[in-house]
Amino acid sequence: MLSLRVVALASAPLVPRRAVEPRAPRELVERLKRMEEKWQKRWSEARLFEADPDGSRPKFFITFPYPYVNSYPHLGSAFTILRVDVMARYKRMQGYNVLFPQGWHATGGPIVSSALRVAEGDPKIIEILKSVGVREDEIEKFKDPAYWVEFFTRGWKRDLQRYGLSIDWRREFYTTKLNPYYSRFIEWQYLKLREKGLVGKGSHPVVWCPKERKVVGDHDRPDEYVGIGPVEAVIIKFRLEDGRVLPALTFRPETVFGVTNVWVNPNATYIEARVNGEVWILSQYMVDELRDQDYRVEVLGRVEGRELVGRWARLEATGKQVLVLPATFVKADLGTGIVMSVPGHAPYDYVALREAWERAEDLAREYGLDPETIKSIKPIVMIKVPGFESKTPTEYYVEKLRVSSQDEREKLDEATREVYAKEFYQGIMAGNTGRFAGMKVSEAKDRVVEWLASRGEALKVYTLPREVYCRCGARTHVKLVRDQWFLLYSKPEWKSLALKALSKMKVYPEHVRKDFRNTIEALRDWAFTHKGELGTPLPWDKEWVIESLSDSTIYMAYYTIAKYTQHPEKYGIKPENLTPEVFDYVFLGKGNPDEVSKRSGIPRELLEAMRREFTYWYPVDLRISGKDLIPNHLTFYIFHHTAIFPEEYWPRGVSVNGWVLVAGKKMSKSLGNFILLREALEWWGADATRWAEVMAGADATLDDANFEPSVADSAVYILNSWLDFVRENYGRRARREWRLIDDWFESVLNSTVKRVTEHMEETNFKTALVEGYYKLQELYKWYARMAGEPHEDLLRKFIEIQTLLIAPFAPHTAEEAWEAMGKEGFISTAQWPKADESKIKPEVEAVMETVRASIEDAREVLRLIGGGKRLVITVAAGWKFEAASLVKKAVEEGKPLGEALREAFKIEGVEKREIAGMIQQLRKSPEVLTRLSSRELELRAFKELSQAIASELGLEEVVVEAEEEGKSPRKANAMPGKPALYAEK
């Protein structure tokens, strides 16, 4: 499922250079690792994460797409699965019965191909295996695909366990016929789909190796050919005077109206062959390709390219006669080797024509032509593009890229792409295109092909846009596979079910819903069977195997019963017991358990237990994955659920995230920033690695995350010092009498819990950790400085909450801290803190904000006057608070500020002039309104904190007074939320 890109591994240098190294002190890391081992052992002994149906608790079923096990997990896969674990742990602390299972994906070609390479002794693949720690004497075993699966499955499991994931391992399994239990399940699924008419048959183009006679997937090719697939092209016939056909292959059939000549490679040898009754002259390559696309091709002989030069060829559809000219850019083994020249719209043709003009005399001499005829060939413009009136796109890009020769392939390829993009999407067919004039090029293209084809002058073929070689060294071409099985995603009824399911799902982040909708609407039929790969054979046509994206759509249901089916030693179920009838009963509630039991040989109680297990856990509450799975797997997941299951079991939610960069760059061996999870665990331990992964950006977003090794280093310190802090401070004696600053800290403590909980619900885990740890720590530091000594109860409360808030992220450290506090049981199942709304006091938070702002102001003033000894703080007069609150109220009612300010004049007993002055100040800094509290509270806050403020600013004395009886020469400046300050040397 999750592709690990062994391909990428393969391209890496054999001795990777490390750009990324851990710097955290070993002893601190070792301390964390010892704890991790201890708690993992205890969790496992307590079977803490083994989840069984429990009607007394709400359930939460969460999954991660099973990874493709052809290598070990790296920081990328570890990132996404960590988000699953964090959510699972959070939900567990919220009192949910959480099921987090994990399986492995073995379906597909890469493992088979890699095993074959080992068998062949390919040094590259052997080196890759060694680089991930496979012993020399073990290499031999990797000739067998099954061993890959077994080996890396073990490796993944070990890594994930050491990572501290809260998985119920009883439900582990891997796919393909290597696990016949799973295969039985997939067979059932596909029988169902066929029953419902969602399976069809058709033909399908594939990249084909003629030597090995097989489909060539990405894993079967050298890296430079990865990702290139069949494209549609058109062959247009040019007829020579003797009746033979020059078939020109083109990707731009709409440009036939601009043809000026035909290009051939004079130095190449072409094949003369009978194709569908006509005599064609074409490349050997296309002979093979056409044969594999069901054309009858009978080779008659050979023709030298130069023999064709100088002949006239006729395009029947337009009646145009054109000359055959030589061109060096024409490759005889690409396409038909015959090129229709459209210099008005194709950079290659344009440049080649210019060269032909220059060399007209030479060409004429060499091929016996008339130089004037060559020079008289001029580009024909037949597409209009807005903004390209004076110069065509072809002229523009050839000039811009300074192309000087037809052999400058890179520049010409780029120019071709640019011209195509402009003309195809923005171009309009010009007046000289007959019945197509005025049509958009994007629409005209297909119409032109239809028109030509209906007259027998063109045909559609599939070909490769570039040469692609198989790993065996053979050149590949496109073959049309007949009898290909398809999933009929294009069926409107199926699409509308999928859309309905989507509309009821939670999608994080929400905007991704649109991507899903677009994908569902645009999804076409899917060729779901392959040959020569690992998988489950199609039950009714066993030579085909169900391909990887198609055998992984509803397997989350299988987790619910894997506990039973995958443990024959305990429950005695054999693969042959798992008849379709059994699945019908377990998943769909069909049939009578007694009869199903009798026929399948599975005891009734077991069948019922499986049914209960399924109905309890299903549907999946949340599936978390990388963004790459939106347009394929996650969409298929929705489709198949709607096809197989009743509505109540359709998926409830999906959360997606971006890729992981390491140190700001895409992970790659050549950059030296490719990190396997096991390496990170070795360097930083589990909790610090988890911490850094979350801090990389574990929110629900399509943006890429960035794992910074320095963050992992600092997490090592953070976790160690938090543990020390807990040990030194939890339950110690401290201040007993309650002060205003305690109200403040209690308030922010509760509002922090509230915000963090909201972020957790939205799967925005980085934001949750930033708020729940970093910001809370800042708040505590400030509290400790302002309070001098913290309040005893609050200190305890803070330590508890802080530990609970980091528990989903750094569970081992949290357990250790929890134990150090003397708490009973595991923190993993402790109650997530609940915000006490009554303790959240906005006016206290506001007044403390005023204090903080005043300290900053005072610092600035002191700096400007070059230091001082004494500070007088004057809290504004009572009437100013009244006036400000009138203004604030008016603003909140929606009045414009100017109008709201006039409210202040309602205050009685104060001179209008004074009020006007205050209004002036308010207009200048309306922000004070947002931290408006009361005169009494401000006075109290400043008085209580005057000592702290003094030491904060390094002053000998801080005097706090009220404006009414104040003596400060600047007391008139005092505003609510912004007391007047007066500093003395």
Place this chain on the structure above:
RNA sequence: GCGGGGGUGCCCGAGCCUGGCCAAAGGGGUCGGGCUGAGGACCCGAUGGCGUAGGCCUGCGUGGGUUCAAAUCCCACCCCCCGCACCA
């Protein structure tokens, strides 16, 4: 082209939905101070320009607009990234 996401201070990156608390969170880097056996750990401060009183000027892709007030709302434009399918 269609669909989606973006362009913020030296760098990374929040804010934008719900306009004023935003010269703009938080990191990193840099500078200064503290702690120390001159610690890569920790703590405090500075880090657009100017300023001996909390201020002023310039500023969040570009250009307009709405508003007492815009990084935030509206319009137009420019640029970048991703997807548009058979690689899992």
